[in-house]
Amino acid sequence: MCGIVGIYLKNEDLNPELGGLLSAMLIEMSDRGPDSAGVALYRDPVPDSSGKLTLHVAGSYDWDALQTEMTAQLKADVKIEIHASHAVVIASTDVTSVQNWLKTEYPDLNIMSAGSAIEIYKEKGLPSEFVRQFKLHELNGTHALGHTRMATESAVTTEHSHPFSTGMDLCLVHNGSLSNHNRLRQQLRNEGVDIQTDNDSEVAAGYLMWRLREGDSLEEALDRALKDLDGFYTFAIGTKNGFAVLRDPVACKPAVMAETDEWVAMSSEFRAIAQLPGAANATIWEPSPATVYTWGH
Amino acid sequence: MTEFDLNTDSVRALNQHLHDSPSGSLSVVNPGGRHCIASGIDASVAVSIDGHVGYYCAGMNKKAQVTITGNAGPGVAENIMSGSVRIKGSASQYAGASGQGGTLIIEGDASARCGISMKGVDIVVTGSVGHMSAFMGQKGRLVICGDAGDFLGDSLYEALIYVRGSVGELGADCVEKEMTADHVQSLKVLLASVGVDASAKDFRRYGSARKLYNFNIDHADDY
Numbered sequence: 001m002c003g004i005v006g007i008y009l010k011n012e013d014l015n016p017e018l019g020g021l022l023s024a025m026l027i028e029m030s031d032r033g034p035d036s037a038g039v040a041l042y043r044d045p046v047p048d049s050s051g052k053l054t055l056h057v058a059g060s061y062d063w064d065a066l067q068t069e070m071t072a073q074l075k076a077d078v079k080i081e082i083h084a085s086h087a088v089v090i091a092s093t094d095v096t097s098v099q100n101w102l103k104t105e106y107p108d109l110n111i112m113s114a115g116s117a118i119e120i121y122k123e124k125g126l127p128s129e130f131v132r133q134f135k136l137h138e139l140n141g142t143h144a145l146g147h148t149r150m151a152t153e154s155a156v157t158t159e160h161s162h163p164f165s166t167g168m169d170l171c172l173v174h175n176g177s178l179s180n181h182n183r184l185r186q187q188l189r190n191e192g193v194d195i196q197t198d199n200d201s202e203v204a205a206g207y208l209m210w211r212l213r214e215g216d217s218l219e220e221a222l223d224r225a226l227k228d229l230d231g232f233y234t235f236a237i238g239t240k241n242g243f244a245v246l247r248d249p250v251a252c253k254p255a256v257m258a259e260t261d262e263w264v265a266m267s268s269e270f271r272a273i274a275q276l277p278g279a280a281n282a283t284i285w286e287p288s289p290a291t292v293y294t295w296g297h
Numbered sequence: 298m299t300e301f302d303l304n305t306d307s308v309r310a311l312n313q314h315l316h317d318s319p320s321g322s323l324s325v326v327n328p329g330g331r332h333c334i335a336s337g338i339d340a341s342v343a344v345s346i347d348g349h350v351g352y353y354c355a356g357m358n359k360k361a362q363v364t365i366t367g368n369a370g371p372g373v374a375e376n377i378m379s380g381s382v383r384i385k386g387s388a389s390q391y392a393g394a395s396g397q398g399g400t401l402i403i404e405g406d407a408s409a410r411c412g413i414s415m416k417g418v419d420i421v422v423t424g425s426v427g428h429m430s431a432f433m434g435q436k437g438r439l440v441i442c443g444d445a446g447d448f449l450g451d452s453l454y455e456a457l458i459y460v461r462g463s464v465g466e467l468g469a470d471c472v473e474k475e476m477t478a479d480h481v482q483s484l485k486v487l488l489a490s491v492g493v494d495a496s497a498k499d500f501r502r503y504g505s506a507r508k509l510y511n512f513n514i515d516h517a518d519d520y
Contacts, residue, residue, distance in 0.1 A: 251409050251427075254371060254389065270349050270370060271330030280348065284368055286389055286408050289428065 002162075002175040003029025003148035004255070006236045006243050006266040007276070008295050012142075014262060018043070019139035023131045024275035025267060026146040030127045032175075032268055033148025036161040037130035038122025040171040040238045043141030045117035051095025053102070054112040054120045056086045056158060063087050066106070074101060084133040085158070086112065086121050095168070110159060115169030117142075117240055122161040145238045147173040153181070153200045160197050164205035167212050169240035174201035175268055176253045178231035204229060208237070222246050222292045236266060242296025251289035258282040264295050299323045308334055315342065319361075330370065335363050338380075355382045358399060374401045377418050381491075390427065393420045396437065402491045409446070412439045415456050421491050431458050432468065438487065442495050450503050458503040459484055461495060470509040476502045 005025040009015060018041070026037060046052050063080050066089075070078040076093035091098050099114050113120035121134050127148050131137055147162035154160050163171035178184075181200035184207060188195060193206045207229065211221035218239060225235075226249065234253040237244040245266050247255055257266045258273045260282045265273045273279050287293050301311045304327040311325060315335060319342035328334055328348040335344045336356040346354070349367040359378040368386035377396040384392075387405030394410070396418025403411075406424035410432060417436040425443030432448070434456030444462035451468025457480075458471075467473075484497040 251390070256370075256389070269330060269351055270368070271332075271351050274329040274349070284349070284386075286387070289409070 001032050001150045001152075003032030003268045003272070004173050004175050004234060004236050004266070005029060005146040005268075005272050006144070006238075006245070008143040008242055008264045009262070010260075010264065011262040015043075015142060016140045018141040018144055019135075020137045021263075021276055022144045022146055023137040025265070025272040026127045026136075026148060027131060028272040028275055029146075029148040029268060033150045034126055035151050035156045036122065036124045036149045036158070037127040037147065038120065038149075038161045038163055038173075039134075039136060039144055039146040040113065040118055040120045040163040040173075041139055041141045041144045042117045042169070042238065042240065043119065043139065045240075046090055048116070049094075050090060050092045050116070051098050051114065052116055052119070053089045053091075053095065053098060053114045054086055054118075055089060055102070056110040056112050056122075057108065058085065058158070061087075066109075069105075070098075070101075073105070074098060083119075083121055083135075085123060086134070088119050111165075113165045113169075113171065115240065118165075118169045118171065118238065120163055120165060120171060122147075122163065123158055124156055124161070143238070143242060145171065145173050145236050145243060147175075152177055154198045157197075160199045160202075162201060163238065164199075164202050166205045166208040166237070169238075170208070170212070170218075171238045172201070172205040172208060173236050173238075174204055174233055175255075176231060176233035176248070178204060178229055178233065180230040184228070200231070204233070204235065218244060219292050219294070226290055234268065239294075239296060242294060244292060244294040245287050246292050247287055247289050249290040255287050256284065257287055257293070258284045301325045303327045303329060303331055303334070308332070312336060315340070315344070315361075328367070332370070335361070338363070341380075349386070358382055368405070369403075374399075374418075377401060383491075387424065393418050396420070398437075400491060402493070406443065412437070412456070415439065419487060421487065421493055423493060425462065428465070429468070431456055434458070438484075440484065440487065440493075440500070442493065450505070452509060453503075453505040455505060459500040460503065461500050464501075464503070467503070470506050471503055472506045474502050474504045476500065 076091045079090045081088045162173040178200040181203040188206045195206045234255045235246045260278045319340045322343040325346040330351040332351040338361040339359040341360045343362045346365045351370040353372045355363040356375045361380045363382045366385045369388040371389045374382040377399045379399040381400040383402040388407045391410040393401040395414045397416045401420045403422045407426045409427035411426040411430040413432045415434045415437045419438045421440045428446035431439045435454040438457045441460045445464045447465035448468040450471030481497045
C-alpha cells in the first residue's frame with residue numbers, strides 16, 4: 001500500500017499556497033505510507049537558457065564548494081538553495097551538460113530531478129516529519145505530486161522513495177507492485193537507461209524515460225505501458241505543464257479525482273482531497289481502468 | 298436527534314455509541330472521507346451521513362438504515378447482513394461485497410467488482426457498474442439500471458443479475474436467461490420497495506450457465 005496525491009492549480013492566486021495544500025494532503029496519506037515521503041513541485045521556472053536540478057546527498061555536504069567549482073568549470077552563473085538533505089541548483093547553461101558534468105565529476109551526488117521547473121524532494125520517515133524538515137508548507141508552485149510509501153518490493157531508503165525522475169521536468173509516483181520488473185530492468189539497462197536501485201517503481205519510471213526518448217508522446221508511452229508493464233498500479237506522472245493519471249486494467253489500486261473552478265486534484269483516497277478548500281462541492285469521480293487522464297495548461 | 302461531528306468526534310466514539318446504545322435516529326456530519334464510519338451496527342437505528350465517506354462504511358450492517366448523502370469509498374456495506382444502506386452519490390469498488398442480506402441502493406454509479414461474492418444481498422444501482430461485478434455471486438440480486446462493464450457475473454453461482462442498459466463482455470459461465478413473468482414481478486416489487494422509478498419489463502436477466510460447477514475436461518480453459 002502507498003498513498004498518492006496530486007494537485008494542479010487552475011487559479012494562479014493559489015500558487016503561494018501550493019506547498020500548504022500539498023502538505024495537508026500528504027500528511028492525510030500517512031496511514032497508507034509511513035515509511036517515506038516525497039514530492040515533485042513545479043515552481044519558479046528558469047529561462048530556456050538555464051537549467052534547474054535537485055541534488056541529494058546523505059549527511060552534511062559543502063554546497064558552497066560545489067557552487068564555486070561549478071561556476072568555474074561550467075563558466076556559468078550558479079545558484080544553490082538548500083532544502084534539508086537536498087539542494088536546488090540553478091545554472092545559466094544547458095541543463096543536460098550540467099547533468100552529465102555532475103555525473104562524471106560528482107558521482108556521489110544523487111540527481112533527483114532535472115529540467116526548468118521541477119524540484120523533487122524525498123526522504124525516509126513520516127510525512128509530517130518530511131513536511132517539517134523541508135518546510136514544504138512554505139513552498140509555492142503551480143502543481144505538484146506527492147507520495148507516501150509503504151515498502152513492499154524493496155528497501156526503505158531515500159533512493160528507493162518516490163517520485164522518480166523520468167526525464168526533463170517529468171516524474172512518476174506509483175501505488176502498487178509490478179511483477180515483471182526484473183526482466184524489464186535488464187531490458188531497459190540494455191537500452192542504456194540508467195536504473196539505480198532494485199525498486200519496481202523505478203523500472204516504470206525508466207520505462208517511460210526510454211519510450212519518451214524513443215519519440216513517444218506521454219500518451220503513447222502510457223498506452224504502451226499498459227501492454228508492457230505487468231502488475232498492479234495507479235501511476236501519477238508529473239509534467240512541466242500538469243499531470244497525468246493511469247490505472248492498470250484490473251484497477252485494484254484506488255484512485256479518486258476531483259475538480260473545482262480553483263483546482264484539479266487526485267489521490268488514493270478522498271480524505272486527502274477533503275483537505276482542500278471547496279472539496280465538499282467539488283466534482284468527484286473515479287478514474288476508469290486502463291484510461292489515460294491528463295491535465296495541463 | 299443525536300449528532301456526531303467527525304471534525305471533533307472520533308469515528309471510534311461514533312461506532313462505540315452505535316454498538317452500545319443506539320436508538321431512533323442519528324446524524325453524522327463532516328465525514329471527510331474517513332474509514333469504517335457506522336460499521337458493525339446491530340440495531341434498528343437510522344443513521345444519516347452528510348458528506349463523502351472512505352473505506353468500509355456501514356460494513357457488516359445488521360438491521361440499521363444507513364443513508365450516505367455523498368459518495369462512498371471502497372467496500373461500502375461489505376458483508377451487509379440485513380437492514381439497508383443507501384448511497385445518494387456513487388460508490389467505489391467492491392460495494393456490497395459478500396453481502397448476506399438486506400438491501401444496498403446506489404443512486405449514482407458503482408465501480409469495479411460491485412457485489413463480488415454476494416451471498417443474499419439485494420443491490421440496486423441506479424447508474425452503471427464497473428468490470429467484474431457479481432463475480433462468484435452466490436445468492437441475491439444485482440439490479441443495474443445503467444450499463445454493466447466487462448466480465449459481468451464471472452464464475453457466477455445462483456445470484457440473479459438484471460441489467461437495463463448495455464453489457465460488456467460477459468464473464469465465464471454467465472449467460473443471458475429468460476425473463477419470466479415471475480422474474481418481472483419480483484423485480485417490480487424490489488424496485489418499488491427501494492423507490493427506483495424503472496419498469497421491470499425493460500431489464501434483461503443474466504445468470505449462471507452452471508457449466509463450471511463440476512470439473513469438465515471440455516471446459517478446462519474456462520477454469
